[in-house]
Amino acid sequence: MNIHEYQSKAILKSYGVAVPNGKPAFTVDEAVKNAEEINSKVIVVKAQIHAGGRGKAGGVKLAKSIDEVKQYATELLGKVLVTHQTGSEGKKVNRLLIEEGSNIKKEYYLSFVIDRQTARIVMMGSEEGGMEIEKVAAEMPDKIVKEYIDPVIGIAPFQASRMAYAMNFPAAAIRKVTKLMDCLYKAFIGKDCSLAEINPLVVTADDDVIALDAKLNFDDSALFKHPDIEALRDETEEDPKELRAAKSGLNYVNLGGDVACMVNGAGLAMATVDILKHYGGEPANFLDVGGDSSPEKIAEAFQIMLDGGQSKGIFVNIFGGINRCDAVANGIIEAAKIISEDGKSIPVPVVVRLEGTNVELGRQILKDSPIKNVIMAETMEGGAKEIVRLVKEAELKA
Numbered sequence: 001m002n003i004h005e006y007q008s009k010a011i012l013k014s015y016g017v018a019v020p021n022g023k024p025a026f027t028v029d030e031a032v033k034n035a036e037e038i039n040s041k042v043i044v045v046k047a048q049i050h051a052g053g054r055g056k057a058g059g060v061k062l063a064k065s066i067d068e069v070k071q072y073a074t075e076l077l078g079k080v081l082v083t084h085q086t087g088s089e090g091k092k093v094n095r096l097l098i099e100e101g102s103n104i105k106k107e108y109y110l111s112f113v114i115d116r117q118t119a120r121i122v123m124m125g126s127e128e129g130g131m132e133i134e135k136v137a138a139e140m141p142d143k144i145v146k147e148y149i150d151p152v153i154g155i156a157p158f159q160a161s162r163m164a165y166a167m168n169f170p171a172a173a174i175r176k177v178t179k180l181m182d183c184l185y186k187a188f189i190g191k192d193c194s195l196a197e198i199n200p201l202v203v204t205a206d207d208d209v210i211a212l213d214a215k216l217n218f219d220d221s222a223l224f225k226h227p228d229i230e231a232l233r234d235e236t237e238e239d240p241k242e243l244r245a246a247k248s249g250l251n252y253v254n255l256g257g258d259v260a261c262m263v264n265g266a267g268l269a270m271a272t273v274d275i276l277k278h279y280g281g282e283p284a285n286f287l288d289v290g291g292d293s294s295p296e297k298i299a300e301a302f303q304i305m306l307d308g309g310q311s312k313g314i315f316v317n318i319f320g321g322i323n324r325c326d327a328v329a330n331g332i333i334e335a336a337k338i339i340s341e342d343g344k345s346i347p348v349p350v351v352v353r354l355e356g357t358n359v360e361l362g363r364q365i366l367k368d369s370p371i372k373n374v375i376m377a378e379t380m381e382g383g384a385k386e387i388v389r390l391v392k393e394a395e396l397k398a
Ligand code: GDP
Pocket: 044, 051, 052, 053, 054, 055, 056, 060, 062, 100, 101, 102, 103, 104, 107, 130, 131, 199, 200, 212, 213, 214
């Protein structure tokens, strides 16, 4: 789960990380009121969306007067910001962060993230802050330094010092930086984060060390322990299809393409996404319906996949283990009843590959059904090829 920058900063502040003085605003009046309260020469007006790259996209403005705060707030609220992280459709700005301006001497990068290979939390830092870290990693990988943290010991003081020196912080800032690293690590552990990123972490003209930006991601599986974090969820920032799927217990991730797939089991779902891509298709989603394949659940999955016209074809790839193939077949028929007026048409081609328990019965049910547009595939490979071909054909016609 993601939260906004101002929410992340409030959490980090409670762990002792230095952040600029600031407050969120939902309206222009509130922005002006916050700016008057902060009362500093430079006021920063920042768009709050769940995506980075706002600076380059015009979502971070430096105001030198209350009038300018008003002007920037008016400009940004309601605007759709397109950054390199939002995709071309962008994200609408509904909230702002009004902040005291900082006198930046140099920008750095600092983050904690889980490294799956070593099964440890890794601290990453760079003196090339402010810019996209992916770019630094690609163009000057030696400018990124890492410390792997033993989960039993936690971040050792020597690791923080080694990191601070390797990142070339000025001497006057070293102690402040190592303290900040310690606080950030405690926040990461305390809130079950999957990512804590500060970009930029700045040293000011007075050698103060401040988190100028903050991004926290949380481990969804640990959210039940953190109702305070769950309460920060901003549903307007989340994919409506993913929200709907979560409510009906479906494991769904929108991948943006047009070949939808409905699969049981996460491993098979991953393999299905891979094979669609292998045959030149663009997967619309990852969808694991799990072990319970009630017709209602399958109908809901179909509706989510078809919602908004994103999918131009559906590949059903089921291995009947706990799921029975006949139940899945009946689910598809029920789905057609719910989706279409005549009860027998699904608006896009559906290729179905069934294997496992009661497979013969499942195939027979679909063969005998009045639904049009359903094609049976013998193998996963054949099914993937077929749906990609059908979607391409539909695209050519359109
Ligand atoms: P992002 O582009 O979405 O990651 O947004 P950031 O919060 O990182 O802001 C982008 C850039 O705006 C930073 O790298 C800074 O250069 C600049 N910026 C943000 N806050 C301040 C500030 O208080 N003073 C100054 N001078 N620049 C700022």
